[in-house]
Amino acid sequence: MPRTEAENQRIRDERREQILQAAIQVFARQGYAATKIADIADAAHSSHGLVYHYFESKEVIFMTLIEQAERDAQQTAAAALAQPGDALDRITWLVTRMLQGLQRRPELYMVMVQSFASETFTPELRKLATSQAELIPATLRRLIQDGQASGRIAPGDPDELATAIFCCIQGLAVNVLSPDGLPVTFPSPATLLRLLKA
Amino acid sequence: MPRTEAENQRIRDERREQILQAAIQVFARQGYAATKIADIADAAHSSHGLVYHYFESKEVIFMTLIEQAERDAQQTAAAALAQPGDALDRITWLVTRMLQGLQRRPELYMVMVQSFASETFTPELRKLATSQAELIPATLRRLIQDGQASGRIAPGDPDELATAIFCCIQGLAVNVLSPDGLPVTFPSPATLLRLLKA
DNA sequence: GTCTATAAATCGATAGAC
């Protein structure tokens, strides 16, 4: 009794996702260049031939992950702006959410960091990475300006403050995934938001 | 007329240093794994054969740079603790110095980040990297505790605060060197130290 | 749908000429 087409489709979808999940784990910890297709295949419990059956190249796999991360970031940014309350409430929500995301899935943040930290990627990927890298800081900056206008956030260059918060998040991503790194003490949202305290 | 031995030595020293400086530029921007010996040779205006005349392997070059960065960090940490004034003055000095270093030589910070951000290095190098990665946060933590004891620094988990400051520095290193990154607005020391404001 | 075998290209490292 042959498999139905629907079941084949399900198997393919699962395998593809399995490979992507394996890839993000390895990319985040070894970096793109140091990651071999065989590493991804091993982590996905498949042969390396199968990886090429589902993806054209190593770069396409990475690109797929970056696109995924970008959609995630766009949703987060939009949700932050739509949050109830005033600007400070929205920033608090945004920072809290990113810190949570960082603890739950640090790999996603780490591949984003890598995507715009290396000169070796194709222009296409770099363009995607940089546009993404600007999204969160831009959102933060805007909210900080709003909060300063209403007096709930202390004065100071919004650009500096947004950069400080964003860089802290990125630095955390690097540290959490550090192989033999001692356990990182995550700053609470409240701690980070001291930067903005009026 | 043959070259004197002293002159030969000078030539060798210069070449070696030239290769190291070329290497740190390339490593910081492309990452260790993506960097080819040929890239370093090109940047140093030499052949790749010559690079191997001065260094055993690619890893030894990287290791040499990390050791250099580690000595630098140790001196900085020691100097911070020996600074006049109270704990807050010392932290201010330390943060200011790191931010300056980051603007003058971001490559040094970037290779440090890379050294403990990847699983692919030898245990020896990893050990060096992690011990270094702990040095600055530990110094910060200690100074924060001192400052809190004397009341000049606001209460709060010293570990969280030290992590936040340290991660921000590291995140900045990544962003400054981002290839097509828009110019990064460096937070001033005062901005960063809002985290500690009593 | 999955695997093994292999082709093709790349890169770290060495040898030897000048």
Place this chain on the structure above:
DNA sequence: GTCTATCGATTTATAGAC
């Protein structure tokens, strides 16, 4: 002291069997 030529190992990607 510096370079070019080359070896050898690794790795991306493909072809074909099951």
